[in-house]
Amino acid sequence: MNEAEAIFLFAKIWGAIGACVALIFLTIGIERIDEDADGAYVFRPLLIPGILLIWPLVLWRWYILADGKDEWSSRYKPRRTAHHWIAFAMPVAIILVLVLGLSQRQIWPADFVPQQIAPAAQVSQ
Amino acid sequence: MSVKYTPVQWNRNKWLYDGVMLIGVVLFLYVFLFVSPEILSHEFPINPQVHNARAFGAAAFVMLTVILCIGPLARIDRRFLPLLYNRRHFGVMTTFVAITHAGFIIDWYFAFSSSNKFEALLFANTSYTQLAGFPFEVFGVFSLLTLLLLAVTSHDFWMKFLTPPVWKRLHSFIYLAYISLVAHVSFGILQDQQNHTVTVIFIGGALCVAGLHAYAAWLDLRKGDKPGTEKDGWIEVCKTSDIENGFAKIRVLPGGDRVAVFNQDGKLSAISNACAHQNGPLGEGKIIDCLVTCPWHGFQYNVTNGRSPAPFTEMVPTYNLRLSGDSIEVQTQANPPGTYVEPVPLPDAKPQEVMA
Amino acid sequence: MSQNDKPFFVGYFPIPGQLKGFLALISVGVVLLFLLAGLVIGSTQDDPGQSGFRFDYGRQTVTGVVELTPYPILRVTEGNDLIKPGKTLMLAAAGKSGVDARAAPHEGGLVQVSGIVLQRGTIDMLQLAGGQRGLSAAEGDTPEFDTEPLGRWKLAGEICDGKCLNGAMRPGRGLAHKACAALCLINEVPPVFVSSQPVEGSDFMLITGLDGGRLPDMAYDFIGQFITLEGELERRGDILVLRMDPETLEVIDG
Numbered sequence: 001m002n003e004a005e006a007i008f009l010f011a012k013i014w015g016a017i018g019a020c021v022a023l024i025f026l027t028i029g030i031e032r033i034d035e036d037a038d039g040a041y042v043f044r045p046l047l048i049p050g051i052l053l054i055w056p057l058v059l060w061r062w063y064i065l066a067d068g069k070d071e072w073s074s075r076y077k078p079r080r081t082a083h084h085w086i087a088f089a090m091p092v093a094i095i096l097v098l099v100l101g102l103s104q105r106q107i108w109p110a111d112f113v114p115q116q117i118a119p120a121a122q123v124s125q
Numbered sequence: 126m127s128v129k130y131t132p133v134q135w136n137r138n139k140w141l142y143d144g145v146m147l148i149g150v151v152l153f154l155y156v157f158l159f160v161s162p163e164i165l166s167h168e169f170p171i172n173p174q175v176h177n178a179r180a181f182g183a184a185a186f187v188m189l190t191v192i193l194c195i196g197p198l199a200r201i202d203r204r205f206l207p208l209l210y211n212r213r214h215f216g217v218m219t220t221f222v223a224i225t226h227a228g229f230i231i232d233w234y235f236a237f238s239s240s241n242k243f244e245a246l247l248f249a250n251t252s253y254t255q256l257a258g259f260p261f262e263v264f265g266v267f268s269l270l271t272l273l274l275l276a277v278t279s280h281d282f283w284m285k286f287l288t289p290p291v292w293k294r295l296h297s298f299i300y301l302a303y304i305s306l307v308a309h310v311s312f313g314i315l316q317d318q319q320n321h322t323v324t325v326i327f328i329g330g331a332l333c334v335a336g337l338h339a340y341a342a343w344l345d346l347r348k349g350d351k352p353g354t355e356k357d358g359w360i361e362v363c364k365t366s367d368i369e370n371g372f373a374k375i376r377v378l379p380g381g382d383r384v385a386v387f388n389q390d391g392k393l394s395a396i397s398n399a400c401a402h403q404n405g406p407l408g409e410g411k412i413i414d415c416l417v418t419c420p421w422h423g424f425q426y427n428v429t430n431g432r433s434p435a436p437f438t439e440m441v442p443t444y445n446l447r448l449s450g451d452s453i454e455v456q457t458q459a460n461p462p463g464t465y466v467e468p469v470p471l472p473d474a475k476p477q478e479v480m481a
Numbered sequence: 482m483s484q485n486d487k488p489f490f491v492g493y494f495p496i497p498g499q500l501k502g503f504l505a506l507i508s509v510g511v512v513l514l515f516l517l518a519g520l521v522i523g524s525t526q527d528d529p530g531q532s533g534f535r536f537d538y539g540r541q542t543v544t545g546v547v548e549l550t551p552y553p554i555l556r557v558t559e560g561n562d563l564i565k566p567g568k569t570l571m572l573a574a575a576g577k578s579g580v581d582a583r584a585a586p587h588e589g590g591l592v593q594v595s596g597i598v599l600q601r602g603t604i605d606m607l608q609l610a611g612g613q614r615g616l617s618a619a620e621g622d623t624p625e626f627d628t629e630p631l632g633r634w635k636l637a638g639e640i641c642d643g644k645c646l647n648g649a650m651r652p653g654r655g656l657a658h659k660a661c662a663a664l665c666l667i668n669e670v671p672p673v674f675v676s677s678q679p680v681e682g683s684d685f686m687l688i689t690g691l692d693g694g695r696l697p698d699m700a701y702d703f704i705g706q707f708i709t710l711e712g713e714l715e716r717r718g719d720i721l722v723l724r725m726d727p728e729t730l731e732v733i734d735g
Contacts, residue, residue, distance in 0.1 A: 004244035034285065035438070040129040049277035054295075061286055070288075072462055076397045076442055077382065078404035079293040086300055087197075087342030091335030093304045098328060101311025104257040106707040109733055112637035112677040117711060120630035136493050145508045152512060153519030161523025169533045171526060172651050183522045187515065204503050207490045233650075234661035237576035238668050249667070250660035252702040257732070258656055317655035322525040326518065372484050411489050423491040
């Protein structure tokens with residue numbers, strides 16, 4: 001098995017576990033932890049791809065909410081407090097990537113004249 | 126909002142928004158796919174699969190560039206806020222366009238061999254240790270996976286389930302995805318392109334995103350919400366005359382949380398600045414029909430108890446406040462969401478305003 | 482100005498009058514931006530070059546002698562209107578695959594091949610049909626062909642896969658195409674070197690290892706990049722074969 005095959009095997013296993021989580025969560029879990037989902041069924045299939053991708057996070061949040069461990073203050077801590085860091089780091093990264101990319105660009109060596117360095121050996125086949 | 130979840134929420138403005146964006150994208154694809162081959166008129170034309178892949182790839186880049194410009198634009202000039210309102214729909218649209226791009230590439234450059242085409246995507250070029258000739262496809266894969274992750278977690282359910290801060294952090298991966306997209310283009314098509322029109326458009330777009338973010342952040346550092354100084358668990362917010370009726374003053378609390386002190390008809394109330402929906406800045410909103418209205422998506426709260434009007438069930442924390450001379454002070458410790466706090470009348474409020 | 486005079490947009494309410502003009506302008510602007518971007522980006526793509534499959538010529542059937550360079554080539558002995566005797570053809574199969582396994586048993590022997598022509602200026606490659614139809618032993622005299630050594634050369638240019646370069650894909654070279662070219666070469670499509678200027682009348686040549694074996698693994702990292710290298714050049718009919726010296730491969734600056 002090469003690395004590519006291993007990565008795809010991992011992705012398949014990840015997705016399969018996610019599918020199991022999705023099945024249980026969307027049938028019996030969701031309405032116990034979110035009253036807005038009680039009686040709402042049409043939107044549930046829409047959540048399946050998300051659960052496939054981030055099922056460990058889903059299990060974690062499910063556990064926190066079902067266990068009543070959700071701390072209300074954690075809901076009101078906007079990311080914007082850390083946004084300055086991103087807002088300045090991203091432009092730097094973009095410029096860095098652009099400069100690196102442009103620095104690698106090559107020009108077709110149209111002027112290079114093929115050079116014969118040594119004549120053919122006398123022995124021919 | 127806290128009524129039963131539906132698959133997609135639409136209203137008149139959202140239809141308009143989606144309509145305008147869709148027209149833009151469809152026009153982009155139409156002229157790229159059907160008009161440009163006529164203009165190019167190459168004797169041996171570019172393969173349709175490559176042409177299609179480029180059309181969808183270029184569209185995804187322009188779309189993501191526009192999306193990322195909306196945030197800082199709305200912070201620089203509030204008139205752009207309506208563009209923020211339905212940005213998620215445009216993001217999902219971008220994901221579909223990006224998937225189409227990837228589909229054409231994989232079905233062309235990585236198909237027709239004895240190997241699995243998805244595996245081939247990872248092993249065909251293994252020059253991971255060099256810059257030139259680096260397998261730039263992996264940058265695209267990263268961006269696409271991120272877009273997918275954001276699209277599939279874009280439903281409001283996820284926001285409530287994961288909590289707005291976690292959801293927002295997850296969705297701030299979009300910045301990494303954009304950097305990765307810039308790398309995908311820089312180490313891909315940009316290396317080969319001889320006509321530099323695309324190079325200029327691409328660099329211009331990327332620099333727009335970079336520049337707007339830096340400028341908006343710099344503005345925020347200069348003019349943004351100021352921290353208050355704490356004294357015995359209370360901080361001074363502003364003078365009693367500073368808050369216009371129907372609006373708020375925002376202060377950053379010692380722990381980094383923000384409080385918004387509203388003046389509703391001469392009475393003061395303090396609530397968390399973070400909306401329960403997406404943690405939008407409530408203090409930058411205004412009171413409409415006796416309800417604080419978030420400037421991002423219009424979620425509303427009663428300013429005295431931080432509760433959304435029925436049938437909605439969202440709540441935000443409230444804060445105790447008091448007057449000290451002509452200063453308004455707020456207790457730094459928040460009350461649990463939905464706690465009623467008796468409004469504090471402004472001393473110089475005209476009686477009729479209080480009556481109102 | 483009082484904050485109250487500034488327009489305040491709420492998504493589920495009608496758009497405030499003061500914002501209508503601005504938003505209409507932005508909407509038109511966004512649509513125009515997309516339209517123009519699509520038009521300009523679409524219509525400034527580079528010409529992918531004069532090459533392609535010639536399905537319009539129909540299926541070609543010729544006879545010749547198989548040589549392994551180690552990539553199989555065919556020295557045509559009995560041609561047709563399009564492909565004359567004396568012509569040398571590189572051979573490949575459909576998709577991203579070569580015909581090494583099918584051609585090897587016939588090394589030095591006379592075969593009949595049948596397939597679709599790939600043309601880039603001159604006709605230099607034939608994509609063989611599957612099975613016996615595409616390649617089968619032929620009866621008749623098997624002439625001897627010369628390989629003319631041309632000495633050691635230093636060349637500048639780019640390593641590609643011979644099939645895409647010959648028009649199986651347009652564009653079929655460069656770094657954006659690198660992974661596809663590598664996939665072709667892994668699957669035994671003959672590799673070629675495109676020279677900055679013609680050598681002995683040809684601007685591209687089959688490229689192999691120095692010992693006449695397959696393209697060395699190290700060369701895969703330089704596919705699509707502009708490089709200089711040295712190697713032993715030889716002529717086989719009307720195509721050139723470059724046996725590259727891996728020690729001399731250098732990436733061109735800038």
